[in-house]
Amino acid sequence: MTFIAIGIMFFSLFLFGAFLWGTFNLFGVIRLAREKVEINAFLRENLPEKQIEELSGKLMSMVGVESVKYTSKEEALSKFQEEIKDAPSLIEAVKTNPLPASFSIKLKDGFTSPEKVKEVSEKINIFDEFITVEYGESWINRLDRVVKILFLFDILLGIVIGFASVFVISNTIRLTVLARKRTIEVMKLVGATEKTIHTPFILAGSIEGGVAGVMSGGLLYLIYQVTSKFFVKFYFPHNLIIIGTVVFGIILGMIGSKLAVKSTSKEIKFETSNV
Amino acid sequence: MIEIRNVSKRFKKAWYALKNVDLSIAKGDFLFLTGTTGSGKTTLLRLIYMDIFPDEGEVAVAGFLSSTIKEEEIPFLRRRIGIIFQDFKLLKDKTIYENVAFALEVTGQSGKKMREKVMKVLTLVGLSHKRNDFPYTLSGGEQQKTAIARALVREPFILLADEPTGNIDPEGSEDIIKILQEVNTAGTAVLMATHDVELSKKMGGKFLNLEQGQILKT
Numbered sequence: 023m024t025f026i027a028i029g030i031m032f033f034s035l036f037l038f039g040a041f042l043w044g045t046f047n048l049f050g051v052i053r054l055a056r057e058k059v060e061i062n063a064f065l066r067e068n069l070p071e072k073q074i075e076e077l078s079g080k081l082m083s084m085v086g087v088e089s090v091k092y093t094s095k096e097e098a099l100s101k102f103q104e105e106i107k108d109a110p111s112l113i114e115a116v117k118t119n120p121l122p123a124s125f126s127i128k129l130k131d132g133f134t135s136p137e138k139v140k141e142v143s144e145k146i147n148i149f150d151e152f153i154t155v156e157y158g159e160s161w162i163n164r165l166d167r168v169v170k171i172l173f174l175f176d177i178l179l180g181i182v183i184g185f186a187s188v189f190v191i192s193n194t195i196r197l198t199v200l201a202r203k204r205t206i207e208v209m210k211l212v213g214a215t216e217k218t219i220h221t222p223f224i225l226a227g228s229i230e231g232g233v234a235g236v237m238s239g240g241l242l243y244l245i246y247q248v249t250s251k252f253f254v255k256f257y258f259p260h261n262l263i264i265i266g267t268v269v270f271g272i273i274l275g276m277i278g279s280k281l282a283v284k285s286t287s288k289e290i291k292f293e294t295s296n297v
Numbered sequence: 298m299i300e301i302r303n304v305s306k307r308f309k310k311a312w313y314a315l316k317n318v319d320l321s322i323a324k325g326d327f328l329f330l331t332g333t334t335g336s337g338k339t340t341l342l343r344l345i346y347m348d349i350f351p352d353e354g355e356v357a358v359a360g361f362l363s364s365t366i367k368e369e370e371i372p373f374l375r376r377r378i379g380i381i382f383q384d385f386k387l388l389k390d391k392t393i394y395e396n397v398a399f400a401l402e403v404t405g406q407s408g409k410k411m412r413e414k415v416m417k418v419l420t421l422v423g424l425s426h427k428r429n430d431f432p433y434t435l436s437g438g439e440q441q442k443t444a445i446a447r448a449l450v451r452e453p454f455i456l457l458a459d460e461p462t463g464n465i466d467p468e469g470s471e472d473i474i475k476i477l478q479e480v481n482t483a484g485t486a487v488l489m490a491t492h493d494v495e496l497s498k499k500m501g502g503k504f505l506n507l508e509q510g511q512i513l514k515t
Contacts, residue, residue, distance in 0.1 A: 204388060204389075208387075211380055214403035215369065216372075218403055219403075291343075291349075292343065
């Protein structure tokens with residue numbers, strides 16, 4: 023019975039751990055996408071170098087700005103030529119340099135939502151030195167929508183897996199406790215206190231939950247090692263996932279045992295066939 | 298020692314398992330509680346070890362009152378009472394010795410003193426030579442003797458026996474009652490519920506006849 027219980031708990035905790043792992047990776051992808059959010063501010067022609075330096079300092083001191091990168095007219099042109107190198111006729115057509123110098127402004131975490139980006143870009147637009155300020159409004163709005171949907175889906179999945187784990191594990195523990203109903207009955211009969219009756223079950227439940235947690239954390243780590251070696255290198259925060267499954271297993275084992283032994287103990291009424 | 302005062306117990310709202318029962322059990326009493334199935338014998342015993350509580354009246358056992366006892370005090374009441382059942386309630390995965398010792402272990406006793414107590418009661422019921430056997434290798438009578446030993450190991454002031462001979466052949470039944478009589482002679486009160494009036498008459502003792510939840514004669 024104990025092995026079956028550990029097996030079922032292992033499976034539930036494995037699902038829980040896999041969900042945690044997936045969530046960390048999802049957040050990693052979202053962060054990467056958000057890091058790409060930037061504001062491009064294009065400068066007027068022939069600004070003195072000193073003025074550009076001052077402007078750079080002003081931009082850096084703005085709330086929400088993480089970094090500022092200056093691209094000169096020449097750098098912009100060579101970058102453009104690099105991008106269109108497969109179309110030599112187009113390069114020949116560009117006789118003069120029509121591209122303006124610009125600042126690429128990256129924003130801090132918490133300033134990448136459509137509202138915040140718009141707010142910062144409007145503040146940047148106030149400076150007369152800029153011809154235009156762009157931030158890819160439609161792309162940011164789309165990213166924000168996708169992030170919100172993924173986040174909602176992740177929470178819903180988390181709730182379903184969380185509830186399923188609690189349900190399966192508590193019922194498994196209840197079956198193991200019920201298998202020892204006679205022991206509880208005899209303990210009550212000879213005057214054992216509720217604490218004495220509960221303690222061994224809670225201990226056993228915690229140990230079973232912990233063992234199942236270690237096993238599922240270990241299997242997830244093994245899967246991470248194999249996928250890293252042969253397929254994709256996922257992000258795997260060892261401590262959070264392994265400790266997470268072990269702690270979740272111990273807590274579920276403990277609480278599940280406590281509730282199961284309490285209800286079983288209450289149910290016992292020294293049944294006999296007589297009245 | 299045990300006072301049952303004007304006690305009524307209902308099941309299914311209006312069905313009286315016991316009605317206006319008065320009973321007093323003193324130290325050293327041996328009482329047969331007779332009556333047909335459904336007469337209220339088991340209900341009376343359950344009220345004494347406070348597995349259930351009266352709807353009317355009061356039960357007083359060794360200073361504990363049914364009206365005021367707290368849930369956490371019930372184990373301490375049970376430690377002063379020995380209880381045996383028709384189905385023995387032994388643990389299959391424990392030996393005879395371990396089954397008896399279990400009653401002391403769960404209340405925190407261990408060591409040499411515990412071993413002495415266990416061996417003493419096993420000798421009293423004549424099972425010391427089978428101490429390492431498992432319950433399923435024993436006859437019904439021997440299993441009930443083990444249950445008696447477990448009930449006595451805490452030196453209770455009363456032994457409650459609910460149909461203790463119900464699953465045992467006539468010869469074994471007489472054996473069980475003889476042991477109960479010996480226990481009684483040593484100073485422990487015995488209250489034995491049985492529907493086997495003939496057997497109890499044969500063994501002698503005081504009678505309490507229950508019918509439809511009421512005491513007919515004592």
